[in-house]
Amino acid sequence: NAGVTQTPKFQVLKTGQSMTLQCAQDMNHEYMSWYRQDPGMGLRLIHYSVGAGITDQGEVPNGYNVSRSTTEDFPLRLLSAAPSQTSVYFCASSYSSGQDNEKLFFGSGTQLSVL
Amino acid sequence: KNEVEQSPQNLTAQEGEFITINCSYSVGISALHWLQQHPGGGIVSLFMLSSGKKKHGRLIATINIQEKHSSLHITASHPRDSAVYICAVHSLRDDKIIFGKGTRLHILP
16 A cells, blocks of 8 residues: 655745646555644645545635545645645545544645745 | 643663553443654554553553543653654544544653
8 A cells, every 4th residue: 555645745836827636545445634844833625525525624725626526636736826825735545533542644745945 | 732742852861771651532332542643754553452451562551441541651661762652532523533632752772
């Protein structure tokens, strides 16, 4: 098993550009989510999904889109990048909430800079 | 007020000391996670708790559902334990995972 694969690791964008952060897991997890991590703020939820075809907004969804067409993939799209979106992004997955012994698995992170 | 509060925010201790990090939450939960993040590194899951206590090596995690409180203990701390420790809860209300801001631990040799 590869776990959670997140790409790219680093990205520099100009204001107004669009891009997609990829997240894939091979553990058949129902739950997938995207977070951004900023200094002093901790991890903040952008969007999440409890299964294929189902997505919902988190704490900071503006400027981001997601889709969940398959169980394995959960891409995050920045529609028109802004400097305020400079951050480190993490994708995570797990089995359904609350199942015993089911940990959260994280991707390795994407460091995004918007100039 | 944050729904997940961790204390302390920062902790510096000598090698060998017993470490306790606390997490309090205000929502109904189905599970609580303890995570570890080394500087510049990824995030690793240490424990998932829905009740009671779990132990893995020198790490012990406990949860009191009635009091909405969890603790992470590190026995015989070592400089390699230096990291940020993050508490996260899986909310029953909306299935979201809510994170604390983390505790930055520094163990001095």
